[in-house]
Amino acid sequence: xxxxxxxxxRQRAILTAITESYIENGEPVGSSRVVELLGRxxxxxxxxxxxxxxxxxxxxxxxxxxxxxxxxxxxxxTARAFRMYVESLSGGANPRVDxxxxxxxxxxxxxxxFAGVAGTDALLQRTSHVLATLxxxxxxxxxxxxxxxxxxxxxxxxxxxRRVLAVVVTKSGLVRDRVLALDGIGDTDLSVRELEMAANFxxxxxxxxxxxxxxxxxxxxxxxxxxxxxxxxxSVQALWVKAVPETDVAVRTVYVEGVxxxxxxxxxxxxxxxxxxxxxxDVLMALEAKQRLVELLNAYIDARQESVRVVxxxxxxxxxxxGLVLIAAPARMAGENRGTVGVIGPKRMxxxxxMNAVGYIANVFDRMLHLAE
Numbered sequence: 001x002x003x004x005x006x007x008x009x010r011q012r013a014i015l016t017a018i019t020e021s022y023i024e025n026g027e028p029v030g031s032s033r034v035v036e037l038l039g040r041x042x043x044x045x046x047x048x049x050x051x052x053x054x055x056x057x058x059x060x061x062x063x064x065x066x067x068x069x070x071x072x073x074x075x076x077x078t079a080r081a082f083r084m085y086v087e088s089l090s091g092g093a094n095p096r097v098d099x100x101x102x103x104x105x106x107x108x109x110x111x112x113x114f115a116g117v118a119g120t121d122a123l124l125q126r127t128s129h130v131l132a133t134l135x136x137x138x139x140x141x142x143x144x145x146x147x148x149x150x151x152x153x154x155x156x157x158x159x160x161x162r163r164v165l166a167v168v169v170t171k172s173g174l175v176r177d178r179v180l181a182l183d184g185i186g187d188t189d190l191s192v193r194e195l196e197m198a199a200n201f202x203x204x205x206x207x208x209x210x211x212x213x214x215x216x217x218x219x220x221x222x223x224x225x226x227x228x229x230x231x232x233x234x235s236v237q238a239l240w241v242k243a244v245p246e247t248d249v250a251v252r253t254v255y256v257e258g259v260x261x262x263x264x265x266x267x268x269x270x271x272x273x274x275x276x277x278x279x280x281x282d283v284l285m286a287l288e289a290k291q292r293l294v295e296l297l298n299a300y301i302d303a304r305q306e307s308v309r310v311v312x313x314x315x316x317x318x319x320x321x322x323g324l325v326l327i328a329a330p331a332r333m334a335g336e337n338r339g340t341v342g343v344i345g346p347k348r349m350x351x352x353x354x355m356n357a358v359g360y361i362a363n364v365f366d367r368m369l370h371l372a373e
Contacts (some may be wrong), residue, residue: 001222006133008061010048012088015065018057019077019085023348028074031057032260044059079312082325082347086310097308098350099359106357108132121175125255127331127361132258135354137345140328141255142297143338151209154202156239157193164195166239171208180239190239198239199280207342254293261345297340301328308359310351314344327354329362 017037017193019027031053048056057075065084066075070129077085089097113130117123131139150171157165162182169175190198193248204213249344255310296318300311308329314321321344328342339359343354 007060007065007084011060012084014053014056015060015077015081016085016088018066018075019081022076026078026348028069030074033074079347083312086351086355089355090307097355097359099356099363102353102356102360104344106353107360109134110357112360124339124341125257128255128257131341131343131357131361132261134357135327135343135345135349136258136261137343137349137354138256138258138261140293140297140340140342140344141331142294142340143254151202151206151211151214153207154199156199158190158192158195162189164190164239168211170211182238195239256293296326297328297342300326301340301342302328308355308362310355312347325349327351327358329358331362 017034021027021029021033021037031050034052034053034057035048057066060081061068061075065078065081067078068075089095110130114123114126117126121143124143127141128139131137131141133139151168152171154167155167157167159165159179164180164182165177166173166180167177202214207218208218296314299317300314301309309328311326311328311357314324314326323346325342325347326342328340328343330337331339331341342358343349345354
């Protein structure tokens with residue numbers, strides 16, 4: 001059997017039973033257990049003997065879809081098998097992945113969790129918490145800066161020598177603050193008066209502009225001016241670039257919650273050896289380095305896509321993510337991308353529930369945001 005495209009209907013049913021049993025229990029699955037599971041769901045493969053199932057499992061192993069850990073008589077699904085399983089959830093005449101199929105209990109839990117939440121940042125932060133709770137994985141929510149995210153007000157406060165607090169407020173209600181190191185901005189420190197002038201200049205001339213346009217226009221103004229006005233503009237530009245770096249144009253704020261879930265009982269022995277525990281530390285460090293998460297999600301999630309996406313090959317972008325899976329979708333408000341919501345977890349996770357939860361939150365993001373404002 002050359003590959004998954006030649007898997008028969010019976011083999012596919014057996015592979016699904018093995019995958020779901022392994023997700024549920026984390027134990028290798030034997031032929032007798034498969035026969036029992038097929039009988040419970042009333043599958044067309046009912047009536048096959050354990051011997052027949054064993055033969056089919058051998059073929060599935062030869063196709064690279066099952067593997068035998070240690071000396072156990074049972075088999076576990078490979079990464080290819082998990083991919084096939086996820087594809088089967090979304091395809092067929094009766095797909096199981098649909099936000100509308102999320103259980104009433106989970107939908108009520110999500111809606112209740114967002115009750116009283118005000119502001120987009122708070123909403124995204126709550127999203128990471130809710131997804132971590134529902135999935136027992138790591139909940140991730142990233143706010144995107146869009147063309148429609150316009151400047152409302154900027155303020156600079158002097159904290160110490162060559163240290164400034166920048167607060168940028170957008171018309172959508174988002175507030176971001178950043179402590180700026182003024183190294184590289186002129187030969188002398190900026191005074192309180194100069195900071196006030198810089199803020200006033202931005203507020204008076206660029207209120208209602210997108211952050212991208214502010215950056216471009218200030219740069220053009222500097223090219224046109226060659227006097228003392230240029231010094232002030234240079235300070236404005238340097239402050240603005242530090243307050244809203246170019247790397248923040250695509251992504252503004254990252255919320256991560258549920259890292260402790262990766263050490264919980266759900267993934268048990270996956271990180272049991274000293275080598276695995278060392279790898280887990282690498283994973284946790286990567287999750288704490290939020291810019292890596294930003295790069296990771298940007299690499300795999302297209303803001304234009306409509307559906308939930310499952311990504312298995314995270315290690316291609318971040319080697320420390322080997323063995324983990326990303327389930328994510330863009331969140332929109334009034335048809336405009338407002339960020340990305342998702343879950344990072346082990347391959348042995350409950351895909352159907354997690355995909356439906358991510359899809360439900362992404363689909364009703366608009367409604368929840370209007371309720372929160």
